[in-house]
Amino acid sequence: MLLQCIGCGDCREATDYTEDPPKWGVCVARENTSGFEPFFGRGKMQIIRSLWQGKLELSKDMAEVIYQCPTCNACAEACAYDMDNVMIYEALRAELVDAGYGLEAHVPMNKAMVELLNPYQRDNKQKTAWIEKLDFKIKDASTEQAEYLYFVGCTAALTPEIQTVPINTAKIFRKLGVDFSVFGEKEVCCGSVGKRTGDLTGFNTVAIKNYELFKKSGVKKIITSCAGCYRTLKTDYSDYLEDLGIEVLHTVELVRNILNERNIQLKHLGLTATYHDPCHTGRNSGMKEGVNPLYEEPRELLSKTADIIEMKTIKQNAKCCGAGGGLKKGFPDLALEISKSRILEAEETGAEILVSICPFCYRNLFDAIKASNSSLKMVDLTELLDQALP
Ligand code: SF4
Numbered sequence: 001m002l003l004q005c006i007g008c009g010d011c012r013e014a015t016d017y018t019e020d021p022p023k024w025g026v027c028v029a030r031e032n033t034s035g036f037e038p039f040f041g042r043g044k045m046q047i048i049r050s051l052w053q054g055k056l057e058l059s060k061d062m063a064e065v066i067y068q069c070p071t072c073n074a075c076a077e078a079c080a081y082d083m084d085n086v087m088i089y090e091a092l093r094a095e096l097v098d099a100g101y102g103l104e105a106h107v108p109m110n111k112a113m114v115e116l117l118n119p120y121q122r123d124n125k126q127k128t129a130w131i132e133k134l135d136f137k138i139k140d141a142s143t144e145q146a147e148y149l150y151f152v153g154c155t156a157a158l159t160p161e162i163q164t165v166p167i168n169t170a171k172i173f174r175k176l177g178v179d180f181s182v183f184g185e186k187e188v189c190c191g192s193v194g195k196r197t198g199d200l201t202g203f204n205t206v207a208i209k210n211y212e213l214f215k216k217s218g219v220k221k222i223i224t225s226c227a228g229c230y231r232t233l234k235t236d237y238s239d240y241l242e243d244l245g246i247e248v249l250h251t252v253e254l255v256r257n258i259l260n261e262r263n264i265q266l267k268h269l270g271l272t273a274t275y276h277d278p279c280h281t282g283r284n285s286g287m288k289e290g291v292n293p294l295y296e297e298p299r300e301l302l303s304k305t306a307d308i309i310e311m312k313t314i315k316q317n318a319k320c321c322g323a324g325g326g327l328k329k330g331f332p333d334l335a336l337e338i339s340k341s342r343i344l345e346a347e348e349t350g351a352e353i354l355v356s357i358c359p360f361c362y363r364n365l366f367d368a369i370k371a372s373n374s375s376l377k378m379v380d381l382t383e384l385l386d387q388a389l390p
């Protein structure tokens with residue numbers, strides 16, 4: 001891949017010129033920093049090539065620049081070659097961590113991911129808090145068999161404002177008669193934060209723990225409402241899960257299939273909405289053979305509950321929310337600036353609500369709505385689905 005890069009700079013704007021007319025995209029790191037070469041794809045590719053050729057050495061200064069990127073992969077979409085830029089950036093991050101140049105801000109997060117089983121440095125017992133708010137019982141995946149394992153994810157389980165995501169997901173499954181279980185306080189972080197920030201030792205440790213848990217439970221289908229968990233389980237765990245014969249689905253896929261099979265109608269809620277494509281269910285889920293990005297599934301469901309007004313950049317060209325790749329932890333101000341620019345795009349549509357299918361996008365976009373004094377309301381699609389289901 002490194003040798004394919006001809007330094008054309010199409011990834012500077014992240015606009016896909018192979019399309020006619022060109023599809024307008026954006027490198028949010030370049031847009032919200034000084035914009036010098038290393039902040040966008042071409043510069044990173046030159047740095048990595050120079051490292052490989054022995055012309056450059058890993059350093060703390062290099063890490064400061066390399067980590068100012070939410071690994072959204074809009075550069076890969078812009079590139080005319082068969083490129084997965086983020087795979088290469090993540091490999092560089094792993095080299096930086098090995099050499100002792102990882103970001104200090106990521107160390108406690110990745111340590112907690114391994115030792116406490118969540119990166120939020122919280123007691124993992126708190127992962128059951130949302131379950132206690134339900135008026136029905138959920139099967140315990142450690143002791144009871146179910147058709148689906150609902151993998152909740154640390155952000156949704158441990159962030160009070162976002163616990164509505166698992167609550168609504170459970171309510172939707174119950175209404176649709178989905179037989180599911182959860183691991184609750186035993187649920188182990190999927191390891192996404194470790195993988196994205198270059199802590200491969202931490203990532204492998206939690207991945208193996210999850211493999212053992214899944215194997216012991218005998219589960220064959222995993223479902224999640226988190227874009228980050230979805231991408232990690234579906235692509236980074238693919239070898240592990242193939243071995244166990246496990247299929248991974250996002251909630252929107254399952255709900256869409258059930259509604260279509262049983263011809264269930266959703267109630268239109270009389271809202272106008274714009275949809276934000278998470279990079280994890282979008283671009284970053286389209287880089288591996290056999291994995292398809294989820295662009296149409298959420299739109300199909302959303303269009304039945306609200307009128308969609310699309311933003312200027314959508315699907316493979318969608319502007320990133322700025323939270324991923326360890327950016328919110330490492331460079332929170334930059335993550336917020338990127339998110340504020342996404343909010344501006346959403347506001348231009350005139351829609352009342354901004355909808356997504358990722359608790360982490362929710363967090364950053366919610367923060368930007370507050371910081372911008374915007375009148376937009378951040379909503380996870382599961383909230384609308386619960387309201388719209390009979
Ligand atoms: S990564 Fe692709 S788009 Fe970017 S400079 Fe290299 S060849 Fe051009």
Ligand code: SF4
Pocket residue numbers: 014026027028029030039040041069070071072073074075076085086320
């Ligand atoms: S991953 Fe996204 S933010 Fe990072 S260099 Fe590529 S387009 Fe820019």
